[in-house]
Amino acid sequence: MPKQRHAPSSAPPQSARGLITAHGGRATRTRVALIETLQASAHPLSHDEIGAALAALGIAHDRVTLYRALDWLVEQGIARRIAGGERAWRFEIARHGKHRHAHFHCERCGQILCLEDIAAESSPNLPAGFKLERAELVLHGACAECGPRGPGTVAR
Amino acid sequence: MPKQRHAPSSAPPQSARGLITAHGGRATRTRVALIETLQASAHPLSHDEIGAALAALGIAHDRVTLYRALDWLVEQGIARRIAGGERAWRFEIARHGKHRHAHFHCERCGQILCLEDIAAESSPNLPAGFKLERAELVLHGACAECGPRGPGTVAR
DNA sequence: ATTCTAATGCTACAATGTTGCATCAAATAC
DNA sequence: GTATTTGATGCAACATTGTAGCATTAGAAT
Numbered sequence: 001m002p003k004q005r006h007a008p009s010s011a012p013p014q015s016a017r018g019l020i021t022a023h024g025g026r027a028t029r030t031r032v033a034l035i036e037t038l039q040a041s042a043h044p045l046s047h048d049e050i051g052a053a054l055a056a057l058g059i060a061h062d063r064v065t066l067y068r069a070l071d072w073l074v075e076q077g078i079a080r081r082i083a084g085g086e087r088a089w090r091f092e093i094a095r096h097g098k099h100r101h102a103h104f105h106c107e108r109c110g111q112i113l114c115l116e117d118i119a120a121e122s123s124p125n126l127p128a129g130f131k132l133e134r135a136e137l138v139l140h141g142a143c144a145e146c147g148p149r150g151p152g153t154v155a156r
Numbered sequence: 157m158p159k160q161r162h163a164p165s166s167a168p169p170q171s172a173r174g175l176i177t178a179h180g181g182r183a184t185r186t187r188v189a190l191i192e193t194l195q196a197s198a199h200p201l202s203h204d205e206i207g208a209a210l211a212a213l214g215i216a217h218d219r220v221t222l223y224r225a226l227d228w229l230v231e232q233g234i235a236r237r238i239a240g241g242e243r244a245w246r247f248e249i250a251r252h253g254k255h256r257h258a259h260f261h262c263e264r265c266g267q268i269l270c271l272e273d274i275a276a277e278s279s280p281n282l283p284a285g286f287k288l289e290r291a292e293l294v295l296h297g298a299c300a301e302c303g304p305r306g307p308g309t310v311a312r
Numbered sequence: 313a314t315t316c317t318a319a320t321g322c323t324a325c326a327a328t329g330t331t332g333c334a335t336c337a338a339a340t341a342c
Numbered sequence: 343g344t345a346t347t348t349g350a351t352g353c354a355a356c357a358t359t360g361t362a363g364c365a366t367t368a369g370a371a372t
Contacts (some may be wrong), residue, residue, distance in 0.1 A: 026338050028351055047328080067329065069350085083294070087243040087359070088328065104286065116361045117281065125273065129300030130260065136294045138239070144285030180316060203359080223360065243328070243358060254337045255338085279343050 023076040032068050033059050035093065036079065043113050044082055044090035044103065082135060084112045102137040108146035113141070189215050191234065191249065199269050200238055200246035200259065204311040239252050240268045241291060258293040264302030271295070 006012035010063040019028045025031065037053045038045065045053070047066060054061040070091055073079035077094055084090045090112055102118040105111075120137040141147075173183040177309035181187065193209045194201065201209070203222060210217040226247055229235035233250055240246045241261035246268055258274035261267075276293040297303075 021339095027336070028350060028352075043237035060352080063328090064330080064353080067349050068259050072350095083239050085239070085242070087245075089243075092176055097236045104282070107289070115282070126260070126271070126295070127300065129303055131298040131303045132295055133263070134295075136292075136296065138294075139290075140292065141280070141289035142287040143285065147287045184319060184369070218323080219359090220322080220361080221320050228319095281317075 019078055023078065027029045027077070028069075029059055030047070030054070030061065030065060031073070033057055033129060034066075034069055034073065038073075038079060038091060038093040041092070043111065044084070044092040046084075046088050046090050048089070071104075081127060082112070082138075084138065092125065100134065102139060104141070104143065104145035106140050106146055107140055109143075113143065119148075171207070175234055175286070179234065181228065181232070185215055186210070186217065186221060187229070189213055189277075190222075190225055190229065193245060194229075197248070199267065200240070200248040202240075202244050202246050203242040204244075206247070236292075240294065241296060256290065258295060260295045260297070260299065262299035262302055263296055264298050267301075269297060269299065290292060 016032040016039070020027045020031055020151065029036070033054055034050065035114070037050060037057075047063070047070075048154040049115055050070075051061055051066060054066075068091060070079065070081075070089075074081050079091050080094050080100075081089050084103065085107065092114065102115045102120050104113045104115050105112055105115070118139075120135045126132055158176055170178075172188040172195070175191060176187055193206060195211075203219070203226075205224075207217055207219070207222060210222075220256075220305045226235065230237050230247070233290065235247050236256075237245050237247055238248050238259055241263065242257065248270065255277040258271045258276050260269045260271050262269070274293065274295075276291045281286055
């Protein structure tokens with residue numbers, strides 16, 4: 001696993017329970033662990049990665065439950081779903097007030113990183129009648145780990 | 157193994173057969189129909205849509221063959237694969253010389269449209285060591301058809 | 313027409329995501 | 343602290359999207 005890159009996150013760490021109850025949900029073990037896992041990660045996580053993290057915490061995790069819990073977090077605006085390069089979704093915590101940022105998909109190692117400096121809310125010159133709700137900017141290429149040195153085994 | 161690989165010739169309305177043979181491939185019915193279908197479409201097509209189009213032309217189409225034929229087109233630079241909103245890929249013909257453009261994903265009807273005016277090659281201020289190979293910009297929202305009038309049945 | 317082999321079309325499988333329903337447990341009421 | 347309510351979970355079964363292996367077909371060359 002590549003190292004983490006930290007962005008200057010100016011987020012006052014919101015408690016997981018607080019976030020959940022503030023949205024009228026029940027603070028279950030799964031949801032709390034989910035939020036804390038996402039908050040602790042510097043980059044968006046896939047279902048697999050999240051499942052592994054929960055397993056490491058000794059928390060039961062059914063695949064379906066995970067999907068539903070994540071869907072709920074996204075619905076409530078607590079988390080965000082991003083498309084990335086492969087067909088699997090990835091999830092990241094929505095830092096309070098933080099604008100949407102671009103992501104970088106390394107085609108060597110498959111990792112997805114946040115590019116907090118690059119805004120995704122751009123190019124508003126849409127055709128008439130179109131309503132923009134959100135923008136997703138994904139840059140593809142080789143990350144610092146894979147680029148200069150030998151490329152890692154490709155994750156297609 | 158495919159022999160040569162050609163740099164994108166900048167020929168205008170290229171014939172399907174010409175495109176294929178220029179890249180050292182065999183001009184099969186499937187590939188020809190595939191290219192012509194993509195060329196005739198104003199927006200990127202999903203596998204389903206392509207399959208339906210081929211079926212309408214009375215051309216046998218196995219799902220696997222379609223995947224492989226499309227992969228080949230992308231490898232050769234004849235077509236481009238874009239991620240869109242759902243987990244399925246969509247394909248569009250790579251217009252000779254045309255720069256990459258952004259796409260609009262309507263979350264009401266599920267349609268994906270090309271925004272030729274909006275370039276996707278932006279924001280090059282990447283962290284050191286990162287190599288950008290391509291950028292994908294997808295705008296999500298409601299298209300002109302779905303926005304003003306009643307929203308179509310959601311295609312989540 | 314014959315040959316060579318790139319493409320095709322099976323079949324079988326892998327990965328990702330969804331639906332329905334019975335059960336459990338988080339919050340509330342007592 | 344116990345009982346009640348129902349949101350959330352966990353399981354099974356299924357749907358969709360994409361891949362791998364291999365025998366067969368048909369495009370191009372001889």
